[in-house]
Amino acid sequence: MSILSLHNVSKSFGKTEIIRGVNLDIQAGERHAIIGPNGAGKSTLFHLISGKYQLSSGRITFRDQEIQNRPPYEIARLGLARSFQVTNIFPRLSVFENVRCGMLWQQGLGYSFRHLLGRQTELNARAIHLLEEINLADRADFPAGELAYAQQRALELGVAIASGADLIMLDEPVAGMSLSEAEAAVSLIRKITKGKTLVMVEHDMNIVFDIADRISVLVYGEIIASDSPQAVRANPKVQEAYLGEAALAAAGDNDA
Amino acid sequence: MGKFAAWVGYLIVLLGLPQLFDSVLAITIFNQMAIAIVFALSYNMLLGQGGMLSFGHAVYFGLGGFMAVHALIMIEFETVYFSITLIPLVGGLIGLIAAVFVGSFSTHKAGTVFAMISLGIGELVAASSLIFVSFFGGEAGVSADRTFGPPFFGVEFFQDVEIYYLSAGWVFVSTVFMYLFTQTPAGRMANAVRDNPERAEFIGYSARRVRFISFCTSGFFAGVAGGLFALNYEFITEENLNAVTSGRVLLMAYIGGLGYFIGPIIGAVVLTLMNSLLSNYTELWMLYLGMMFVLTVLFLPRGFAGFIMMHQTAWLRGKLSSLFLPYLITGTPAIMFGGSILAAIEMLHHEGEPFGFLFLTLDSGNTLHWLALAAVGAASYFACRRSLGQLNVAWEEANRMDNPTEGGPG
Numbered sequence: 001m002s003i004l005s006l007h008n009v010s011k012s013f014g015k016t017e018i019i020r021g022v023n024l025d026i027q028a029g030e031r032h033a034i035i036g037p038n039g040a041g042k043s044t045l046f047h048l049i050s051g052k053y054q055l056s057s058g059r060i061t062f063r064d065q066e067i068q069n070r071p072p073y074e075i076a077r078l079g080l081a082r083s084f085q086v087t088n089i090f091p092r093l094s095v096f097e098n099v100r101c102g103m104l105w106q107q108g109l110g111y112s113f114r115h116l117l118g119r120q121t122e123l124n125a126r127a128i129h130l131l132e133e134i135n136l137a138d139r140a141d142f143p144a145g146e147l148a149y150a151q152q153r154a155l156e157l158g159v160a161i162a163s164g165a166d167l168i169m170l171d172e173p174v175a176g177m178s179l180s181e182a183e184a185a186v187s188l189i190r191k192i193t194k195g196k197t198l199v200m201v202e203h204d205m206n207i208v209f210d211i212a213d214r215i216s217v218l219v220y221g222e223i224i225a226s227d228s229p230q231a232v233r234a235n236p237k238v239q240e241a242y243l244g245e246a247a248l249a250a251a252g253d254n255d256a
Numbered sequence: 257m258g259k260f261a262a263w264v265g266y267l268i269v270l271l272g273l274p275q276l277f278d279s280v281l282a283i284t285i286f287n288q289m290a291i292a293i294v295f296a297l298s299y300n301m302l303l304g305q306g307g308m309l310s311f312g313h314a315v316y317f318g319l320g321g322f323m324a325v326h327a328l329i330m331i332e333f334e335t336v337y338f339s340i341t342l343i344p345l346v347g348g349l350i351g352l353i354a355a356v357f358v359g360s361f362s363t364h365k366a367g368t369v370f371a372m373i374s375l376g377i378g379e380l381v382a383a384s385s386l387i388f389v390s391f392f393g394g395e396a397g398v399s400a401d402r403t404f405g406p407p408f409f410g411v412e413f414f415q416d417v418e419i420y421y422l423s424a425g426w427v428f429v430s431t432v433f434m435y436l437f438t439q440t441p442a443g444r445m446a447n448a449v450r451d452n453p454e455r456a457e458f459i460g461y462s463a464r465r466v467r468f469i470s471f472c473t474s475g476f477f478a479g480v481a482g483g484l485f486a487l488n489y490e491f492i493t494e495e496n497l498n499a500v501t502s503g504r505v506l507l508m509a510y511i512g513g514l515g516y517f518i519g520p521i522i523g524a525v526v527l528t529l530m531n532s533l534l535s536n537y538t539e540l541w542m543l544y545l546g547m548m549f550v551l552t553v554l555f556l557p558r559g560f561a562g563f564i565m566m567h568q569t570a571w572l573r574g575k576l577s578s579l580f581l582p583y584l585i586t587g588t589p590a591i592m593f594g595g596s597i598l599a600a601i602e603m604l605h606h607e608g609e610p611f612g613f614l615f616l617t618l619d620s621g622n623t624l625h626w627l628a629l630a631a632v633g634a635a636s637y638f639a640c641r642r643s644l645g646q647l648n649v650a651w652e653e654a655n656r657m658d659n660p661t662e663g664g665p666g
Contacts, residue, residue, distance in 0.1 A: 050458060051457075052454075052458075071457065071462065072457040072458050073456075073457045073458075073459075073460050073461055073462045076457070076458050076459055076460040077460045081458070081459075082458055084455075088452060088454065088455045089452065089455065090447070090448045090451040090452050090455065090456075091451055091452070092447070092450075092451050092515075093444075093447055093448060093451060097444065097447075097448075100444075101444060101445060101448045101456075101459060102459045104441050104444070104445065104459075104460075104461075105459065105460030105461065106460070109441040110441065111441065111442045111445070111461075111465060111466065111469055112440060112441045112442060113437055113440040113441070113442040113443065113469070113473070114440070115440055115441060116436065116439050116440060117439055117440065117441065117444060118439060159455070159459065162459070163459060163460065
């Protein structure tokens with residue numbers, strides 16, 4: 001059953017067409033990676049789905065509801081959460097407040113000024129628990145802006161998943177990390193997206209072939225393949241357009 | 257428990273002040289402080305907590321105040337019948353209504369757009385106040401008498417001290433509610449939207465709606481402050497809703513410290529004191545106020561409250577006392593340097609006539625005075641610079657810990 005579907009989605013900036021008629025089905029529960037060369041439009045696609053950009057044409061359905069061109073906060077309330085390529089947290093709020101803010105709406109607290117946050121014991125316990133999961137419990141009271149880079153990336157993930165959304169979209173979650181940091185981040189992503197649907201953009205092929213159940217390849221605004229990792233790797237079109245020998249070798253398959 | 261004690265302490269100070277200082281001047285100052293505290297706290301809801309820089313906050317203060325004076329007039333002529341203790345509520349409701357109207361279009365964006373709209377609305381309302389004379393009373397303003405209406409438990413508010421206790425009650429209640437607001441989802445999301453409006457939208461919140469809620473709440477409490485003003489002075493003029501008043505509340509909140517809840521309270525107290533006391537000693541107090549603002553922006557970006565909180569680490573580690581001597585060594589020449597600058601400004605101001613400065617008599621016609629001043633200024637400047645090193649060392653020593661979090665004082 002597909003949880004998210006894109007039908008002929010296009011996006012132009014002026015005369016430049018960045019996304020050209022993308023069709024994509026994300027199955028509930030799968031881990032789906034979107035790969036493609038720089039400038040292929042991967043981040044633009046994320047912005048279209050999450051409501052940051054308006055579509056030029058096409059339709060996007062999330063759980064059978066049309067969500068195209070709705071404001072980000074409405075899409076987020078439906079249970080679609082995302083992270084950002086450039087760390088996008090609340091720098092002056094504490095680490096704890098960051099994840100708790102991420103939980104407020106789904107907790108039903110909305111814009112309330114009749115509830116005191118200190119009294120929400122269950123909510124606060126859940127925020128602490130999430131901080132433990134992302135290994136930031138000992139930094140709970142720090143201003144988020146003062147965390148080290150890898151910790152900020154972990155918090156970025158934490159804010160994204162805090163709402164308990166069913167569909168989580170991660171935009172290059174391990175970009176700029178050292179090898180060991182990236183490994184830790186990957187196991188963290190596995191852990192926190194268990195039982196959920198994951199869509200991620202990632203450049204590191206090791207990670208993509210490691211995590212993904214399915215891979216879509218986006219080249220110049222078009223999806224040229226959408227299949228299992230083995231099939232994508234074997235696809236001549238993909239090899240030609242995108243995957244160099246080096247990338248395949250890095251993916252641990254020297255025969256291709 | 258610590259918080260509860262702080263609130264009890266706050267209430268005791270508010271109620272105890274007129275017992276300690278009961279002169280007419282003191283009560284006048286306390287009344288001004290009460291008004292300023294509510295006004296500055298309401299301003300900080302916008303700028304400090306919500307990231308909205310307003311140049312027109314006096315609009316809500318002034319409109320609330322005008323309506324409050326009209327309500328007093330209505331009580332006097334028995335058009336309406338209620339206790340004047342509720343007058344601040346009238347001001348608050350008018351502030352709220354004005355904020356709902358303006359906020360409906362001004363909170364779309366923060367930053368420059370919001371600041372410019374606030375400036376425009378401020379000018380517009382100030383100009384209107386001279387046009388719609390029947391409500392605003394033109395340049396003379398409108399005045400009323402607060403001693404009508406039903407007495408409040410026998411009190412008829414003939415005296416300023418009675419108004420002070422009424423104001424103190426309103427200040428306390430307003431402070432409590434403004435503090436509680438910061439602890440609600442709406443208040444916390446105001447901080448989140450201030451920090452990063454884009455991300456707030458992706459966790460389910462409309463940044464505009466969050467700003468609108470803060471803006472309206474802030475307008476309400478500005479109106480309450482306007483109502484307190486009306487009760488205290490029994491008149492109000494255009495000056496109370498124009499850009500000068502808007503600028504003054506910005507200074508109060510900023511100098512006190514935007515990032516802390518108590519910052520604006522400190523700012524309101526300090527600026528009211530400067531306004532009332534310093535103006536007795538020198539005509540140049542506005543200049544000094546401006547200098548203090550610039551120095552605060554440059555050297556204490558988190559205001560007086562930030563300066564106090566900067567010492568929290570040293571305090572928790574029991575090392576605060578180790579800073580006393582270094583502060584004295586650097587602070588004494590620093591104060592002397594500042595004093596010689598002030599003396600020079602005053603000498604230029606009192607061209608040709610002797611005047612008293614602290615315990616001295618200075619005369620700008622006397623070359624010897626200028627030379628002495630230059631010598632003291634230069635000596636204290638170099639003494640201050642030389643001693644900065646030891647202060648830095650002492651600061652590092654007092655704050656050294658495993659996690660580097662806070663920078664030094666300079």
